Amino acid sequence: xxxxxxxxxxxxxxxxxxxxxxxxxxxxxxxxxxxxxxxxxxxxxxxxxxxxxxxxxxxxxxxxxxxxxxxxxxxxxxxxxxxxxxxxxxxxxxxxxxxxxxxxxxxxxxxxxxxxxxxxxxxxxxxxxxxxxxxxxxxxxxxxxxxxxxxxxxxxxxxxxxxxxxxxxxxxxxxxxxxxxxxxxxxxxxxxxxxxxxxxxxxxxxxxxxxxxxxxxxxxxxxxxxxxxxxxxxxxxxxxxxxxxxxxxxxxxxxxxxxxxxxxxxxxxxxxxxxxxxxxxxxxxxxxxxxxxxxxxxxxxxxxxxxxxxxxxxxxxxxxxxxxxxxxxxxxxxxxxxxxxxxxxxxxxxxxxxxxxxxxxxxxxxxx
Amino acid sequence: xxxxxxxxxxxxxxxxxxxxxxxxxxxxxxxxxxxxxxxxxxxxxxxxxxxxxxxxxxxxxxxxxxxxxxxxxxxxxxxxxxxxxxxxxxxxxxxxxxxxxxxxxxxxxxxxxxxxxxxxxxxxxxxxxxxxxxxxxxxxxxxxxxxxxxxxxxxxxxxxxxxxxxxxxxxxxxxxxxxxxxxxxxxxxxxxxxxxxxxxxxxxxxxxxxxxxxxxxxxxxxxxxxxxxxxxxxxxxxxxxxxxxxxxxxxxxxxxxxxxxxxxxxxxxxxxxxxxxxxxxxxxxxxxxxxxxxxxxxxxxxxxxxxxxxxxxxxxxxxxxxxxxxxxxxxxxxxxxxxxxxxxxxxxxxxxxxxxxxxxxxxxxxxx
Numbered sequence: 001x002x003x004x005x006x007x008x009x010x011x012x013x014x015x016x017x018x019x020x021x022x023x024x025x026x027x028x029x030x031x032x033x034x035x036x037x038x039x040x041x042x043x044x045x046x047x048x049x050x051x052x053x054x055x056x057x058x059x060x061x062x063x064x065x066x067x068x069x070x071x072x073x074x075x076x077x078x079x080x081x082x083x084x085x086x087x088x089x090x091x092x093x094x095x096x097x098x099x100x101x102x103x104x105x106x107x108x109x110x111x112x113x114x115x116x117x118x119x120x121x122x123x124x125x126x127x128x129x130x131x132x133x134x135x136x137x138x139x140x141x142x143x144x145x146x147x148x149x150x151x152x153x154x155x156x157x158x159x160x161x162x163x164x165x166x167x168x169x170x171x172x173x174x175x176x177x178x179x180x181x182x183x184x185x186x187x188x189x190x191x192x193x194x195x196x197x198x199x200x201x202x203x204x205x206x207x208x209x210x211x212x213x214x215x216x217x218x219x220x221x222x223x224x225x226x227x228x229x230x231x232x233x234x235x236x237x238x239x240x241x242x243x244x245x246x247x248x249x250x251x252x253x254x255x256x257x258x259x260x261x262x263x264x265x266x267x268x269x270x271x272x273x274x275x276x277x278x279x280x281x282x283x284x285x286x287x288x289x290x291x292x293x294x295x296x297x298x299x300x301x302x303x304x305x306x307x308x309x310x311x312x313x314x315x316x317x318x319x320x321x322x323x324x325x326x327x328x329x330x331x332x333x334x335x336x337x338x339x340x341x342x343x344x345x346x347x348x349x350x351x352x353x354x355x356x357x358x359x360x361x362x363x364x365x366x367x368x
Numbered sequence: 369x370x371x372x373x374x375x376x377x378x379x380x381x382x383x384x385x386x387x388x389x390x391x392x393x394x395x396x397x398x399x400x401x402x403x404x405x406x407x408x409x410x411x412x413x414x415x416x417x418x419x420x421x422x423x424x425x426x427x428x429x430x431x432x433x434x435x436x437x438x439x440x441x442x443x444x445x446x447x448x449x450x451x452x453x454x455x456x457x458x459x460x461x462x463x464x465x466x467x468x469x470x471x472x473x474x475x476x477x478x479x480x481x482x483x484x485x486x487x488x489x490x491x492x493x494x495x496x497x498x499x500x501x502x503x504x505x506x507x508x509x510x511x512x513x514x515x516x517x518x519x520x521x522x523x524x525x526x527x528x529x530x531x532x533x534x535x536x537x538x539x540x541x542x543x544x545x546x547x548x549x550x551x552x553x554x555x556x557x558x559x560x561x562x563x564x565x566x567x568x569x570x571x572x573x574x575x576x577x578x579x580x581x582x583x584x585x586x587x588x589x590x591x592x593x594x595x596x597x598x599x600x601x602x603x604x605x606x607x608x609x610x611x612x613x614x615x616x617x618x619x620x621x622x623x624x625x626x627x628x629x630x631x632x633x634x635x636x637x638x639x640x641x642x643x644x645x646x647x648x649x650x651x652x653x654x655x656x657x658x659x660x661x662x663x664x665x666x667x668x669x670x671x672x673x674x675x676x677x678x679x680x681x682x683x684x685x686x687x688x689x690x691x692x693x694x695x696x697x698x699x700x701x702x703x704x705x706x707x708x709x710x711x712x713x714x715x716x717x718x719x720x721x722x723x724x725x726x727x728x729x730x731x732x733x734x735x736x
Contacts, residue, residue: 199610
């Protein structure tokens, strides 16, 4: 008997629709031939509206972390001053990548659970005109907070600094029209709202970013955007592409296109609201500042003294619901519910009903 | 009607067995949970004999090129002198990666079609004891030549230089017992003899290589081997792994184990011999020095004046056989037949019979 497939509610990898899995079973092709060119063209056409860009998106066999590294080494030089605007674990990691490559990183950190304040970003840029780039996470997966990226882009784009955005857990879940907002570099990955298994990093670069690329001197080979663009313009990639994942991505992009981006965003918002209301009805509290709560992941504070590992185990063993714990300094202090990509209200309903059954056994008194 | 599946005979990506494609259709799992740990343990156990190593192999979401970059940035520092031993296009590229990261690259190039001479490698190392590493391609995909890696390892291991090997088109096709031969770093990728779609790079490091890692100062984050090893030792990866490809790799490794490594190597050797004999019976000549002809790919010289593109098109359109052209300076001068991974004699028989039919139409007189 095939075991019941668990309800995977970590904030990525997200469940992959059957038609995407089926597409991935297609046989290998010559990656220097006309079939590959057609596949790549279809994917690039599908990605442009999702990123909200006119330029082609660059695609790498890589996880999202590699895409972030690629964005940094293709736009900056050792010693360049950058402003890290961090609201959590992934913001901190983004800064670490930059410093690992010799950038001079200034930190503007906000308490975990809060969003970045655009006016404070503007202040820092006014005070220090030598800042070459601002690094920021659009949606912080560790805290369930979405930054007001439109407002932040507005203050950055009047300065010489590039805006480089980690959109790994936001793109295709939250609106991010990069060209319209003036976001210079956007990085995402396949395994979140793009509903494809992990293994692809995707990066958009606007004209300003390509200009920075010309003078960027951080060492690179695998990530070199000039080589990637040159190859992609010929319908190829600089080295063997991750064909199966590209087959899957083409399928998921056509699903997004069929649903329509506004409907995709509305669905994520509805599911996000439903999740937050449901969690609060159980008497639990959210980590995120309510104004900036993320529509792709919800971080829930563990009740005082509750063993988070026990909660996650019970949810998995008794309810086939797989949740995530806290990261970094939030380890043991919260659990997280992913609701991005291929998700509908019933997926979260079963999380909430599971919690309702499990929590009393862990000594938590339900109010309702 | 489903079109006939072409006989993909480029030297990678190679055809993927149906059971590997089927394994890849499994649903996503939490990459921080016990199921992933079991999957990773199974893969690492399966890889050890294929690499011939006692240490765990490190796995990255990446193409093979990324694996080569990873090997370099984890063992060397800017300014380090390295010896590039190149016999073709991929050897040259390996050297370029090293120089892109600031290594001081000395070149020992051999004519394309020839193998490297171990005694000349030994001479260079004697003349220049400051050489920190030797970069070499085990099997040069662009020329169809396999280096005598055992002999080269013998001359390198008596010196302080590390031996870093591009085994992308050799591992699991040609014997490469890394520990027994004293090969310090071995890099391969999923889409060749490992019979899995592209998107995974795999790297082995022995004790000497880990010692070099401790003082290596090339900048890195995504590729950092210390982080990868620390995570893998806990049954995880530093960031989201390419799950579907790992499902596939576990399956292909169990196929290799079932066939037995000696039988896998013998099959590649038999198919290689069969290919070379068949090509020569058509009156065509091989690029490779016959003593070092590769058992995973055969490079065939185009008859004088023949249009290689026309040959490849006719083979694809009329015989459903997909071959590769020449790379770099060999573009337009040869065609290549891949015969590694999931390959048997009939796969090459259909190539040869296709050539027999197509060549006369291109003005080539068959002798037989």
